[in-house]
Amino acid sequence: MTVTPARHYIGGEWVAGDAAPQDSVNPATLAPVGQFCPGSGALADEAARTARDAFFKSEWSASPRLRAQALFEIADRLAAAKDEIADLVVAENGKIRAEAIGETMGAISETRYYAGLARNIRGTMQETAPGNMSLFNREPAGVAGIIVPWNAPVTLLMRSLAPALAAGCTTVIKPAHQTPLVHARIMEAIVSAPSLPPGIVNSVNENGIAVGQAMTASPDIDVISFTGSSRTGQAIMAAAAPTLKRVGLELGGKAPAVIFEDADLDLAVRELTHGALAMAGQICVAAARFLVHESIADEFEARLTTAFRAVRTGPGDDPASDMGSLIDEPNRARVEALIEQAGDEGEMLLKGERLGKGAFLTPTLFRIDDVASPLVQEELFGPIVSVERFADEAEAVHKANATAYGLAASVFSQNGARAMRASRAIRAGTVWINSHLRLFAEGETGGYGKSGLGRLHGPEGLHDFLETKHIYMEAGWTPQSG
CATH class of the missing domain: 3.40.309.10 (Aldehyde Dehydrogenase; Chain A, domain 2)
Incomplete structure (x- = not known):
């Protein structure tokens, strides 16, 4: 059953915070669906610190098999809850149920797709001269901040979260304030995965812009993945500049x-x-x-x-x-x-x-x-x-x-x-x-111009969450054990 009021999730624990709960409203009836606990910049900072500790202190970033197992478990739990999730999407978002169930099934497909890719992240080697070897490793970028819009709160969450987890990042999520109950039910499914260590997935509700601003400015967050308007994307780029964050943006379209x-x-x-x-x-x-x-x-x-x-x-x-x-x-x-x-x-x-x-x-x-x-x-x-x-x-x-x-x-x-x-x-x-609106996990999407930076879905969806490290060895040098 969905947590009501919908709370934050930090370091393996549900957290209410200090703010009074607020109503989430059904746009089709204008009646309250339930309540959620608004977040704050302080909670976002706590979540970012927690995610950073988990990145450096847990085995998550170095364990692709663990990551794959956790993602398969998450997909199974989302599948078991698909009808509840779809009903909440209808109630909080207003879309028809066929769209809600289609969105939920798309998120499950996305999660399983990246569970498979988690065990297939490979680097390369190049011999630039006899005996001189360059190794190029693909490593997780660190802590990923994921800012989710309201229009597709299930798919657009997992479209960023699944590749971030597959790459080995830890995460802080900010859901849209219009769909907090949907998000809380998804979080219940995610954190019930037995292979997911505490601190890997953290979430702080929003009610305004304070949480998003704190995430964008935080020195503990290395990557921001944002889906939303071009205007907000421009603001995120500007706010991320002082910490030189990597920014992945899927923005507006025409x-x-x-x-x-x-x-x-x-x-x-x-x-x-x-x-x-x-x-x-x-x-x-x-x-x-x-x-x-x-x-x-x-x-x-x-x-x-x-x-x-x-x-x-x-x-x-x-x-x-x-x-x-x-x-x-x-x-x-x-x-x-x-x-x-x-x-x-x-x-x-x-x-x-x-x-x-x-x-x-x-x-x-x-x-x-x-x-x-x-x-x-x-x-x-x-x-x-x-x-x-x-x-x-x-x-x-x-x-x-x-x-x-x-x-x-x-x-x-x-x-x-x-x-x-x-x-x-x-x-x-x-x-x-001769078609329109065909979207699936295997096919990259992204934009030119004001429509954004980077790509989501497909193998390229991992790129925002990975760094390339060059390790160079010269002839005659032999690594010593111990």
């Missing part, structure tokens, strides 16, 4: 979907309706701009408008719902202001509306011609999508690259050569061809 005149429109409409409106558009790789060839634009717009209108917006625990609520009322009000701006700057094809008592908002689709508009340039992070037209392949690529973001994109065409050309020309960390 994913263009390019639909050429020979695209399979049935496929494109199906893929992009889901790709734009999954998690109510509150995902950084969501299809945010539809770039469509002018010869099929009218037909595409009509089909998309019909498909968006058919999306059933409602509570996440209702099987009839296709899309859940936004994370809270302030974010709904923010998106509503963007909808009004879209009506002023472009042509409204479908206007989103409020539904019911919770933070619900139906999809919005609008046409716009001005690529310089903030509606095109900035991440909107909600169920609101623009349609832009192009005349030829060169213009399509130019428009796709017209923002400062470069996290994801998609290309729809039945011409394989053109689809590959466009995919290579678009500056984005991930480009899907």
Whole structure:
């Protein structure tokens, strides 16, 4: 059963802290789900010191088999709790249950994937001259601070935590204050793994910015792994500079979907309706701009408008719902202001509306011609999508690259050569061809430009948490035992 109020976890113990518990609210009903204990900078500092002691005093960093075993145990315990976790995601995040269970299963897959990689971290050797050998060892970077967003609190935690643990790091986690009960249930599963020593995984709840600021500034934390907005990522980079921390950032996105005149429109409409409106558009790789060839634009717009209108917006625990609520009322009000701006700057094809008592908002689709508009340039992070037209392949690529973001994109065409050309020309960390929103543990993701630094998922997901050490030996020198 989830700890209520949801507490911090430091050095193998649940800690309440001194602050009075606060409510966690269901965005679909606006009713409290439970309570959590807010954290503080002092608790974050304590957690960082604890993690550093564990890094140097335990066998964790030098025991890949122990790390693999612990990660497999964590995956098994997450799997056993998957229904409870998914129910809490629905209650605290507002997304539909199919998305919640899919996210949870993705986190389990991620954990098992890195459990396998934990025993396969290898260095290299080079002989630069006869008898002169350079050994290049891959070693854990130290203490990793993991800052988790609210939009996918299960997957985006394990996407950073699993490779950090596989690499041999110890960790301090800051969950989002909107989803503390989800996080507490995940932590229960993690720390129940019998092979996990105390102090390896520590967690401090947030209610503001104090915990994140303390983690970023702490001299006891060597790496920050952050998923969130580009603005916050810039602040983290600046705050990490005095201690010269390594920073891995997956930040905002403005994913263009390019639909050429020979695209399979049935496929494109199906893929992009889901790709734009999954998690109510509150995902950084969501299809945010539809770039469509002018010869099929009218037909595409009509089909998309019909498909968006058919999306059933409602509570996440209702099987009839296709899309859940936004994370809270302030974010709904923010998106509503963007909808009004879209009506002023472009042509409204479908206007989103409020539904019911919770933070619900139906999809919005609008046409716009001005690529310089903030509606095109900035991440909107909600169920609101623009349609832009192009005349030829060169213009399509130019428009796709017209923002400062470069996290994801998609290309729809039945011409394989053109689809590959466009995919290579678009500056984005991930480009899907004739699909959108395909994410899995084996495939790296990350961004160009304002979309971040580094890569997550896949073998490269380990890189942020590893250092390379060069050990040099000259001919005639023999290591002595003892």
